[in-house]
Every structure is written in C-alpha cells, then in structure tokens.
Amino acid sequence: MSTQLTAGFTDPARDGARAFRQVLDAMAHPGRIATLDGLQAPAPASPAAAAILLTLVDSTTPLYLAGAHDCAGLRDWVGFHTGAPLVGPSEATFALGTWDALGPLSAYAQGNAEYPDRSATLIVELDDLRTGGAILTGPGIETEAQLSLPDLPALTANAARFPLGLDFLFTCGHRLAALPRSTRLRAC
Amino acid sequence: MSAYNFAYLDEATKRMLRRAILKAVAIPGYQVPFSSREMPMPYGWGTGGVQVTAACLVPEDTLKVIDQGADDTTNAVSIRKFFERVADVAVTGQTAEASIIQTRHRIPETPLTEGQILVFQVPIPEPLRFLEPRETETRVMHALEDYGLMQVRLYEDIARHGEIARAYAYPVRVEGRYIMDPSPIPKFDNPKLDNSHALQLFGAGREGRIYALPPYTRVESLDFEDYPFTATKAAGQACALCGSTSSYLDEVITDDAGGRMFVCSDTDYCASRVAAQSQEDAA
Numbered sequence: 001m002s003t004q005l006t007a008g009f010t011d012p013a014r015d016g017a018r019a020f021r022q023v024l025d026a027m028a029h030p031g032r033i034a035t036l037d038g039l040q041a042p043a044p045a046s047p048a049a050a051a052i053l054l055t056l057v058d059s060t061t062p063l064y065l066a067g068a069h070d071c072a073g074l075r076d077w078v079g080f081h082t083g084a085p086l087v088g089p090s091e092a093t094f095a096l097g098t099w100d101a102l103g104p105l106s107a108y109a110q111g112n113a114e115y116p117d118r119s120a121t122l123i124v125e126l127d128d129l130r131t132g133g134a135i136l137t138g139p140g141i142e143t144e145a146q147l148s149l150p151d152l153p154a155l156t157a158n159a160a161r162f163p164l165g166l167d168f169l170f171t172c173g174h175r176l177a178a179l180p181r182s183t184r185l186r187a188c
Numbered sequence: 189m190s191a192y193n194f195a196y197l198d199e200a201t202k203r204m205l206r207r208a209i210l211k212a213v214a215i216p217g218y219q220v221p222f223s224s225r226e227m228p229m230p231y232g233w234g235t236g237g238v239q240v241t242a243a244c245l246v247p248e249d250t251l252k253v254i255d256q257g258a259d260d261t262t263n264a265v266s267i268r269k270f271f272e273r274v275a276d277v278a279v280t281g282q283t284a285e286a287s288i289i290q291t292r293h294r295i296p297e298t299p300l301t302e303g304q305i306l307v308f309q310v311p312i313p314e315p316l317r318f319l320e321p322r323e324t325e326t327r328v329m330h331a332l333e334d335y336g337l338m339q340v341r342l343y344e345d346i347a348r349h350g351e352i353a354r355a356y357a358y359p360v361r362v363e364g365r366y367i368m369d370p371s372p373i374p375k376f377d378n379p380k381l382d383n384s385h386a387l388q389l390f391g392a393g394r395e396g397r398i399y400a401l402p403p404y405t406r407v408e409s410l411d412f413e414d415y416p417f418t419a420t421k422a423a424g425q426a427c428a429l430c431g432s433t434s435s436y437l438d439e440v441i442t443d444d445a446g447g448r449m450f451v452c453s454d455t456d457y458c459a460s461r462v463a464a465q466s467q468e469d470a471a
Binding site for chain 2: 012013014016017018020021023024025027028029055056057058060061093113114115116117119121138139140141142162163167180181182
C-alpha cells in the first residue's frame with residue numbers, strides 16, 4: 001500500500017465537465033493538441049491521463065494498467081477514485097500505459113460489425129507529443145493535420161479496419177491529442 | 189440550484205453519456221446505444237438532446253435552444269430555463285454567440301463556426317426503421333452496408349410521385365459508410381450537415397441512441413444520378429418580415445378566410461435582418 005493518495009478533482013462535476021470538453025474537442029479534431037490542467041497524478045501517470053481516468057472511467061469500465069503503470073500507487077489511486085475493475089487487455093474498456101507496454105493492439109476488443117462501439121480506448125503516454133510527423137486526414141480535419149505518432153504501420157492497420165478498431169488518446173504531461181479509428185494516416 | 193448536481197445528471201450518468209459521445213464521434217453516423225435516463229420532461233420533448241447537452245455543458249458555456257428555428261416556443265423556453273437553473277449557464281438567442289445550441293428540427297441559417305456544438309433532438313434515430321421494424325435486422329443491415337432497401341424506397345417514390353417525396357428527415361450517407369437519419373430537419377437544411385465547421389451531436393432519449401458528425405465530415409443526401417437531391421423550400425416566397433428569399437420559411441395562417449403569410453423559421457436570423465434594415469432606414 002502506498003501511504004498517501006493524491007486528490008482527485010476539486011469540484012468533480014465542473015472539473016470533470018471541463019476535462020471532458022477538452023477530450024471531446026481533441027476527439028472531434030484528430031491531431032489537435034488540447035490541455036488538461038489541475039490534477040496531480042500518481043507516478044508514472046501524467047496529469048492529462050489522470051484527468052481522463054477521472055472523467056471517463058468508473059466501476060462499469062474495466063481498466064488495464066500496462067507495464068510500469070501497473071504499480072501499487074496508481075492501482076490504489078484508481079481504485080479509490082474510480083472503482084474501476086483492473087483486468088487484462090482482452091477485457092479492458094480502457095487501457096493506460098506507454099506504447100511499448102500496451103502492445104500488441106490485437107489483444108484488445110475491436111468491436112464487432114453490429115456494435116463497433118464495443119472496442120477499447122487506449123490512453124497512450126508519450127515522451128513527446130507535438131504537431132508534426134504523420135499526416136492525418138478524415139472526419140474532424142479540414143484539410144490535413146500532423147501528429148507525432150508512435151507506430152504508423154500499426155495505427156494505419158487499425159484505421160483500415162474501420163468501422164472496427166481502437167480509439168487512442170495520446171497524453172504527454174498536461175497535453176492531450178486524440179486519434180479515432182476514422183482518421184486516415186500516411187507518412188510525411 | 190444547489191439541491192441538484194451541476195447540469196442535473198449524476199456524475200456516473202454523465203460518464204456513461206460521455207463515453208457514448210466519444211465513440212459516436214469516432215464512428216461518424218453510427219448509432220451508439222446508451223442507457224437513457226428519465227428526465228423531468230416527457231419523451232418527445234427532447235430528452236435525448238437534453239442528456240447530450242447536460243453531458244457536454246461547462247459552466248463557461250453560452251446555451252441557445254431552438255424549436256423549429258424559434259427561440260421563443262414552449263419547448264425551447266422550457267429547456268433553456270431548465271439549464272439556466274440546473275447548470276447556471278449563460279443563455280442567448282443569437283446563433284453566433286452560442287457555444288452550444290440544442291435544436292429541434294432545424295439548423296440555424298447563420299453558418300456555424302468551429303468550436304460550436306449543435307445538439308439535435310432525435311425522435312427516431314434509425315433511418316431503416318420504417319423499412320424493417322426489427323432492431324436485430326437493421327443492425328445487420330448497417331453492419332453489412334445492406335442499404336439497397338433504402339434506395340428501392342426512394343425509387344418507389346419517384347415511380348409513384350415523380351420525385352423523392354421526403355421533405356424532412358431525408359436520409360444521408362456519412363463518409364461513404366453509414367446511412368443516418370439527420371432528425372426531422374427539413375431537407376432544405378441537409379446541405380448544412382456536410383463539411384460543417386461545428387461538431388454535430390444527435391441524442392434520441394426514448395430510443396437510447398447517440399450519434400455524431402465531427403466537423404468537416406462528408407455528408408451526402410441519398411439520391412440518383414438522374415434524380416439529384418434538391419434542397420427545397422416554399423417556392424417563390426419571401427419572408428413577410430425581413431424579405432429574405434434564401435432562408436427556410438414557415439407558412440402561418442393569419443385568419444379563417446384563407447389569409448396566410450410566410451416568415452423565416454429561424455427567429456434569430458429574421459430578427460437580426462429586421463434590426464439591420466431599420467438601422468439602415470434610420471441612417
């Protein structure tokens with residue numbers, strides 16, 4: 001057991017609403033970088049990832065903590081603040097970790113033809129998140145966007161499965177960007 | 189109103205709605221099931237739209253609510269007052285000022301801008317429902333892109349009436365994949381769905397479905413090469429108040445002797461034009 005839990009949102013309803021709007025804005029504009037402030041997260045989770053967990057995850061959404069994120073401090077924090085059952089990748093609605101720890105993508109629920117929404121959302125912690133790199137087109141993007149993506153071939157294969165596939169929230173410190181399955185990708 | 193949580197719904201419900209909204213945005217045009225809650229208004233009064241709006245609202249928002257284009261009808265006034273009480277948000281009648289617009293059956297005439305969210309109240313989200321009543325079957329039809337039945341239905345309209353006889357809730361295809369019901373907006377508004385700058389969210393409370401059109405999404409109204417889609421409205425009429433010939437018009441009966449007038453259905457658009465004209469006259 002860790003000795004001290006860090007706090008969640010000061011004002012859960014309003015802070016959660018503001019955080020959701022940032023996530024929604026990111027998901028509606030793939031490649032756009034939003035910011036999620038105001039939450040002190042237990043290591044190794046970023047403040048942005050912690051805010052996403054508090055906004056979307058609860059006792060009804062199994063969570064997979066991958067690699068170094070599967071530590072006592074974060075397990076306790078998630079358990080106290082969200083009550084999410086901790087599971088393996090195949091049962092997870094949400095997953096949190098670094099790109100290398102989360103892989104391979106085939107381990108997660110991809111949705112099925114009748115219910116493509118029944119797929120996992122991956123919260124991917126990156127060391128670097130910036131505009132530039134792979135070129136993104138599709139819904140939410142007026143012409144083109146660019147985002148530093150960790151693994152273009154795997155993400156391109158994910159997009160090719162549309163309407164099935166995973167959706168991604170990339171986090172780095174206080175910053176957040178989204179990549180829904182609907183976004184088409186190509187190398188710069 | 190401190191007796192209620194911010195934006196009325198409890199946090200667990202809002203998280204459920206928010207997860208559904210994100211999946212809806214990720215799969216444009218696909219109807220995501222959600223667990224619709226009982227709201228303090230009857231089904232058919234916009235419970236789906238209200239739940240989507242409640243899940244999206246932040247204290248800094250400025251909310252506009254319209255019903256058939258009007259800010260001052262019963263449904264619009266009661267929903268606007270509801271959110272003023274339970275979320276303490278600013279409200280407006282002006283399209284350009286609003287950050288969230290909840291609408292029943294219209295898209296505002298003033299072009300929407302990036303960052304705005306348009307929330308539609310949807311009575312029947314399934315465009316195939318009147319062709320195939322079984323949910324299990326329509327789900328398979330969407331999965332297989334088995335949309336021939338819809339084209340046959342439109343063709344039968346042409347065979348019988350000489351045109352596609354659908355003035356509202358005119359079906360669209362989203363990004364070349366899902367066929368979607370745009371809610372009962374007049375087909376005059378269909379072109380505004382395509383490549384919109386705003387995020388468009390659709391909530392059906394009774395049916396428990398949420399779907400979405402992200403900004404800059406390709407939305408095509410279904411048609412045939414030799415019978416192309418046309419966005420129609422009252423032909424050859426201008427608004428009796430502001431003179432607009434390009435806006436969507438309501439026909440208003442003025443007496444019991446056949447008297448009638450045509451006026452803009454979008455009250456904000458009409459009032460701002462009238463105000464601009466009276467300013468010009470004064471100058």
